[in-house]
Amino acid sequence: MKFKALIVKEIDGKFIREISTKSIDELPESDVLIKVKYSSLNYKDALSATGNKGVTRKYPHTPGIDAAGIVEKSSSNQFNEGDEVLVTGYDLGMNTSGGFAEFIRVPAEWIVKLPEGLSLKESMMLGTAGFTAGLSVYKLEKAGIDKSGEIIVTGATGGVGSLSVALLSKLGYKVIASTRKQDKEDYLKKLGAKLIIDSDELDDKSSKSILSRRWKGAVDTVGGNILSTVLKSLDNGYSVASCGNVLSPELNMTVYPFILRGVNLLGINSAETQMDLRRIIWQKLAGEWKLNELDEITTECTLEQLDEKIDLILDGKITGRILVNLETSFRY
Ligand SMILES: NC(=O)c1ccc[n+]([C@@H]2O[C@H](COP(=O)([O-])OP(=O)(O)OC[C@H]3O[C@@H](n4cnc5c(N)ncnc54)[C@H](OP(=O)(O)O)[C@@H]3O)[C@@H](O)[C@H]2O)c1
Numbered sequence: 001m002k003f004k005a006l007i008v009k010e011i012d013g014k015f016i017r018e019i020s021t022k023s024i025d026e027l028p029e030s031d032v033l034i035k036v037k038y039s040s041l042n043y044k045d046a047l048s049a050t051g052n053k054g055v056t057r058k059y060p061h062t063p064g065i066d067a068a069g070i071v072e073k074s075s076s077n078q079f080n081e082g083d084e085v086l087v088t089g090y091d092l093g094m095n096t097s098g099g100f101a102e103f104i105r106v107p108a109e110w111i112v113k114l115p116e117g118l119s120l121k122e123s124m125m126l127g128t129a130g131f132t133a134g135l136s137v138y139k140l141e142k143a144g145i146d147k148s149g150e151i152i153v154t155g156a157t158g159g160v161g162s163l164s165v166a167l168l169s170k171l172g173y174k175v176i177a178s179t180r181k182q183d184k185e186d187y188l189k190k191l192g193a194k195l196i197i198d199s200d201e202l203d204d205k206s207s208k209s210i211l212s213r214r215w216k217g218a219v220d221t222v223g224g225n226i227l228s229t230v231l232k233s234l235d236n237g238y239s240v241a242s243c244g245n246v247l248s249p250e251l252n253m254t255v256y257p258f259i260l261r262g263v264n265l266l267g268i269n270s271a272e273t274q275m276d277l278r279r280i281i282w283q284k285l286a287g288e289w290k291l292n293e294l295d296e297i298t299t300e301c302t303l304e305q306l307d308e309k310i311d312l313i314l315d316g317k318i319t320g321r322i323l324v325n326l327e328t329s330f331r332y
Contacts, residue, residue: 005101006303008049010059015051017307027097027105031076034085036069037120039099040127041322046313048093055094064099065092066127068120076108084114088128089271102326112278117286125294125323126285129159132270133167134281136219136241139266143239147172149216154178154226156188157319160243164219166191166293178202184319191293204229209256224248231257239264246316298323
């Protein structure tokens with residue numbers, strides 16, 4: 001059987017994207033064949049789609065670290081034909097053919113049954129970005145954040161950023177959104193941000209090892225000097241969940257914020273999150289954490305329309321989330 005997929009090919013050192021067909025036999029041998037209904041675009045997908053060998057070693061390749069759909073065939077007794085399921089992370093879309101296609105085939109251990117309270121579409125409006133925002137909030141709450149002060153979210157108009165702003169606001173935290181896009185103030189306020197600041201304000205160029213105490217928690221999606229500025233400005237004992245590096249993977253700073261203020265740097269790795277915790281986060285996102293702003297945050301596109309979005313996300317020009325609807329894609 002043939003199905004449609006976005007395929008990235010390496011030709012003479014250049015990476016070319018095209019929508020083409022693949023056969024089921026080309027998918028890796030594995031437990032569960034899933035008919036993908038929705039996927040979503042994450043920053044990592046754009047890296048895979050443009051030949052980043054740290055993400056994807058071998059081409060031709062189909063990216064897409066997220067997929068939600070219906071089980072078509074299963075050799076695992078955990079899943080039956082017709083089950084609604086979702087997959088985020090693990091190796092999906094990295095070196096395993098990913099969700100930018102009508103079918104994936106993956107190990108049963110990677111699959112989460114769609115939790116009650118979420119549709120397949122909503123699960124991919126969230127996708128890895130929503131799961132990462134959820135994991136960040138979960139870890140921050142475990143480490144101890146409170147509602148007495150300000151929580152900063154960096155890269156706030158991005159996928160993880162938007163969903164972190166919306167989730168923290170829903171839970172009653174006073175969220176300050178840091179963005180380079182000052183024209184997105186209304187968008188961020190609708191998601192619940194109390195104040196929007198220019199990300200330049202978090203780019204401290206002084207030689208100070210520690211700055212005035214301000215934040216009582218943070219979700220950082222950008223890394224680099226913005227992350228170190230946030231760490232230097234955390235109040236005593238508070239934490240930052242570090243999940244991204246769109247600005248830079250470097251972290252040049254002293255240990256003083258850690259040893260003089262007892263602040264914490266919480267590492268977030270959504271792709272490798274253990275299944276028990278994965279299920280807990282998805283249950284929360286489907287229940288007590290369910291967001292009303294998903295339509296506001298999401299732009300839907302077809303597989304064919306994904307190409308231009310890949311370039312835009314690499315430039316940091318996407319606001320919110322891109323949902324990929326495999327059902328409405330052009331038929332061959
Ligand atoms: N650790 C994990 O498990 C995990 C999971 C998901 C994502 N991530 C990482 O988290 C980051 C965000 O992912 P995403 O999918 O949310 O991407 P995204 O939608 O592109 O969001 C990134 C946002 O960061 C800001 N930004 C982009 N380039 C920047 C730059 N050069 N300097 C400063 N800010 C910049 C922009 O927001 P503003 O214009 O509003 O500033 C942009 O919208 C990526 O590094 C991704 O790899 C990690």
